[in-house]
Amino acid sequence: MRVYFRLDDSQLELVKSVYDRLTSDNLMSRCLKGLTQNRNEHLHSRIWRICPKHRNAYKRSVDFATATATCNYNVGHHESNLTHLFGIEYTYSMDxxxxxxxxxxDAPIKRKMRKARVLKELEYAAGAF
Incomplete structure (x- = not known):
């Protein structure tokens, strides 16, 4: 089955300009590392771990999952712990x-950064001893 899609010349120029801008060498070189994408996917996986996609949920539940995952992601589980608000005693094992x-x-990110640092240290430079 063939699908034909036609654009007016003015629309085609607009789409082409956006395509050219998105595929420029400067923008593409910044995306090669993939750090932002991996971090976004990491945050999304944390949100959906709290409130899975395959189950129906109210907006309030999704908002709570998003807020909790964002707090845990930004400052960590230890700092964003809400047990004191619920009157739960803070124990050594919980800490x-x-x-x-x-x-x-942070282990996967630290591993990735360590690997990049090691590769950079092992990088060969002509004439360098």
Missing amino acids: KYLKDKDSFM
């Missing part, structure tokens, strides 16, 4: 658990 969660959260 250790939240700190472990925080250290585990």
Whole structure:
């Protein structure tokens, strides 16, 4: 099945200008590292882990999941803990658990950054000893 899609010349010029701007070398070179995309996907996966997509949820639940995931993502589980608001006693094991969660959260990003740093250190430069 063939689909034909036609644009007026004025519309075609607008689309072409946007396409050219998005595919410029400067913009594409900034996207090569993929750091922003990975971070956004990481945040989205945290939101959907709290409020899964495959289950129906009220807007209030999705808003709560978004706020909770954003707080945990920005300042960590230890700092964004709300147990004191609920009157729950803060224990040593809870403190250790939240700190472990925080250290585990950044592990893939730290691993990626360490790998990039090691590769840069091993990079060959002509005439450098």
